[in-house]
Amino acid sequence: xxxxxxxxxxxxxxxxxxxxxxxxxxxxxxxxxxxxxxxxxxxxxxxxxxxxxxxxxxxxxxxxxxxxxxxxxxxxxxxxxxxxxxxxxxxxxxxxxxxxxxxxxxxxxxxxxxxxxxxxxxxxxxxxxxxxxxxxxxxxxxxxxxxxxxxxxxxxxxxxxxxxxxxxxxxxxxxxxxxxxxxxxxxxxxxxxxxxxxxxxxxxxxxxxxxxxxxxxxxxxxxxxxxxxxxxxxxxxxxxxxxxxxxxxxxxxxxxxxxxxxxxxxxxxxxxxxxxxxxxxxxxxxxxxxxxxxxxxxxxxxxxxxxxxxxxxxxxxxxxxxxxxxxxxxxxxxxxxxxxxxxxxxxxxxxxxxxxxxxxxxxxxxxxxxxxxxxxxxxxxxxxxxxxxxxxxxxxxxxxxxxxxxxxxxxxxxxxxxxxxx
Ligand SMILES: NC(=O)c1ccc[n+]([C@@H]2O[C@H](COP(=O)([O-])OP(=O)(O)OC[C@H]3O[C@@H](n4cnc5c(N)ncnc54)[C@H](OP(=O)(O)O)[C@@H]3O)[C@@H](O)[C@H]2O)c1
Numbered sequence: 001x002x003x004x005x006x007x008x009x010x011x012x013x014x015x016x017x018x019x020x021x022x023x024x025x026x027x028x029x030x031x032x033x034x035x036x037x038x039x040x041x042x043x044x045x046x047x048x049x050x051x052x053x054x055x056x057x058x059x060x061x062x063x064x065x066x067x068x069x070x071x072x073x074x075x076x077x078x079x080x081x082x083x084x085x086x087x088x089x090x091x092x093x094x095x096x097x098x099x100x101x102x103x104x105x106x107x108x109x110x111x112x113x114x115x116x117x118x119x120x121x122x123x124x125x126x127x128x129x130x131x132x133x134x135x136x137x138x139x140x141x142x143x144x145x146x147x148x149x150x151x152x153x154x155x156x157x158x159x160x161x162x163x164x165x166x167x168x169x170x171x172x173x174x175x176x177x178x179x180x181x182x183x184x185x186x187x188x189x190x191x192x193x194x195x196x197x198x199x200x201x202x203x204x205x206x207x208x209x210x211x212x213x214x215x216x217x218x219x220x221x222x223x224x225x226x227x228x229x230x231x232x233x234x235x236x237x238x239x240x241x242x243x244x245x246x247x248x249x250x251x252x253x254x255x256x257x258x259x260x261x262x263x264x265x266x267x268x269x270x271x272x273x274x275x276x277x278x279x280x281x282x283x284x285x286x287x288x289x290x291x292x293x294x295x296x297x298x299x300x301x302x303x304x305x306x307x308x309x310x311x312x313x314x315x316x317x318x319x320x321x322x323x324x325x326x327x328x329x330x331x332x333x334x335x336x337x338x339x340x341x342x343x344x345x346x347x348x349x350x351x352x353x354x355x356x357x358x359x360x361x362x363x364x365x366x367x368x369x370x371x372x373x374x375x376x377x378x379x380x381x382x383x384x385x386x387x388x389x390x391x392x393x394x395x396x397x398x399x400x401x402x403x404x405x406x407x408x409x410x411x412x413x414x415x416x417x418x419x420x421x422x
Contacts, residue, residue, distance in 0.1 A: 003310045004033040006060035006091075008082055009073035010042050013096055013123070016299035017070060022048055028307055029314075036060045038073075061086040068309050070302060071095040080104050087111045087119070092313070094305040096123035096298055102196040102212045105203060109321040118318045120305035125197040126151060126274050128297030129290040130304065135204045136322075142280030144205040148243040148421070149276035150269050151197040153292040154181045154188040155220050155240040157272045159257075163228045163237065168221060180272050180293075190219040191240060191255040198242035198255060201276070206246060208326040210253065218256040222416055226374065227341060230387045231259050234339075234367060237267035241421060245331075252331035259339050259389075259420040337366065337420030338390045338398055342405060343412040346375060346382040350410035354386070357408060361401040364391040383412045389420065 005025075010018055014037070021032040034052040036059060037043050043053045054060070061069055061082060069086035071093060073079050080100045083093050088111065095101065101108070101121045112119045122132045126149075135144070150156050157180045161171035172189065175181035187193045199212035220240050231238050236259035245252040260267045265287050269275040274292025279285045291297035312318050340358075344350045351368075358365060366389045375384045398417060405415045 001314055002029050002031050003068060003313055004031050004066045005068045005070065005306060006034045006036070006063060006066040007032060007070045007072065008036045008057045008060055009071065010035050010037040010046055011072065011074075012295055013298045013302065014070075014072040015046070016295035017072065017302050018046060018048055018051075020299050020303050022051075028310065030306065030310060033066050034060045034063055057082050058085065061089055061091065066091060067313055068092045068094060068306055070306065071097060072302070073097075074099075076100060076103070080108075083108055083119075084111055087115050087117055090115055090117060092118040092309045092318075094120050094302055094309065096121070096302055098124040098193070098196040098200060102199040102203070105200070106209050106324050109324065113321055116318060118309045118312055119321060120309060120319075121200070122305050123298045123301035125200050126276060126288065127153075127290065127292040127294060128300040129274060129276065129288045129292065130301065131201065131276050131288050132204055133304070134288065135201070139278075139280055139283055139286075142282045144246065144278055144280050146243075146245050146279040147198075147201050147205055147276065148241055148266070148278070149201075150239055150266060150274055151242050151276065151292060152188055152191075152194045152240060153272035153274055154185065155191075155194075156269060156274070157181075158189070159220060159223070159228075159238060159240065160270045162223065162225050163232070165225050167225060168223065189221055191217040194240060194242040194255045198244055198253060201242075202244040202251065202253060203324055204322060205244070206251065206326055206328060207322045207324060208251070208328055209324040210251070214330055215253045215255060217254075220257050223257055226385065227416075227418070230341070230369065231339070232262075233369065234259070234389055235262055236260060236420065237262055238418065239266055239269070241266070243421070245334075246328070247331070249329055250331040251328040252334050254334070257418055259337075259418055261422060264421075333394050333396045335392050335394050337392050337422055338363075339418040339420055340388045340390065340405075341416040342386045342388070343378070343383040344370070344386040345410050345412055346384050347410070351386065353408055353410045354388070354405065357404050358388070358390065358401055361397045361404070363393050363397060363401055365389075366391050378412055381412060392422075
């Protein structure tokens with residue numbers, strides 16, 4: 001039985017999916033019946049004989065012969081409504097759209113449940129890495145206690161170049177030139193992209209809707225190649241981590257750059273690659289690694305979803321979508337080791353004042369290093385960067401210590417802090 005597929009959005013990923021269906025669809029019993037895209041130029045360039053081309057998405061969502069609609073336009077609206085319209089018209093939906101899935105999964109899944117159709121979203125996290133299906137099926141017997149990963153290829157590419165000594169701005173420009181970063185890289189470098197992906201992973205792992213807005217999020221723009229050097233000296237790499245931990249009824253979520261021990265498998269993930277490390281009570285630690293973006297890898301994930309739904313349609317079955325109705329408290333004060341970078345005034349007693357502030361907040365110093373080669377003059381003062389790593393401490397204590405350090409007359413400017421994920 002041939003399954004008719006409709007595609008909405010024939011941009012970067014849509015082109016890969018359309019070409020896959022054109023070249024290999026027949027052998028999987030799939031036909032690309034219609035494609036909609038807002039850009040007439042893209043439709044004109046598409047070489048898809050026998051496929052109906054339109055600039056009107058509703059012609060795809062309403063076509064009675066189409067059984068699966070693939071939404072690849074991205075963004076929030078009209079992408080959300082297009083998926084709901086397709087479901088309303090009895091079509092299964094496949095999407096790579098992390099924004100709409102993380103924010104509106106409950107509404108979209110509920111609509112699909114009522115209409116008796118499938119919704120799959122493998123490509124919304126980790127590009128070609130089959131992490132959603134693994135969480136839903138291969139790891140289903142486990143209570144997942146930890147998910148931590150590098151889920152944004154752009155920032156990992158930038159941090160990799162910075163670990164080789166490149167400044168942030170140059171590394172960002174290189175990423176843009178190579179096509180890894182958008183012209184407006186805000187969503188990537190601010191951690192927002194990772195935040196939506198983490199919310200999806202945590203929602204699937206714990207069958208609980210995690211509002212992406214509730215995920216504390218820090219980006220990478222404050223990191224310097226000097227931080228990379230110091231971190232390496234202490235035995236760490238700096239990575240933008242998206243982390244979700246579950247301890248009994250509490251879930252801790254965060255996207256932030258962090259120091260990762262060089263012995264941890266995530267420390268070795270370089271360039272634009274993604275990796276998701278997780279731990280389950282039966283399966284133990286596992287790591288999924290691969291291309292987190294790009295036409296071919298993302299097409300692989302989208303087509304895996306289409307093939308899965310086509311199998312379901314042929315058997316007359318559908319998947320059980322997560323109810324997302326478990327409730328967990330969000331942990332707000334987590335504990336981790338830490339890395340302080342301060343510009344210290346180069347006068348007797350400066351370091352002692354800093355050590356005193358940390359001690360008064362119950363923060364124990366693990367290691368400290370100053371490099372005179374980085375000494376410089378600022379507004380008549382000689383300052384030298386001082387790096388202090390500390391034993392595990394709560395975020396709330398760190399926050400208070402940072403506020404006091406900022407006021408301290410021995411510290412120049414704003415102190416910088418990163419967590420250490422041991
Ligand atoms: N690129 C990746 O590596 C990657 C990886 C994983 C997931 N994804 C996800 O995949 C999705 C597609 O990404 P992409 O990189 O392929 O985006 P893209 O290149 O910008 O393609 C999107 C296409 O959809 C069209 N479009 C926009 N609104 C439309 C509408 N209302 N009706 C019909 N067509 C419309 C756009 O036309 P205009 O250009 O005229 O607006 C464009 O041709 C996004 O959700 C993205 O997050 C992408």
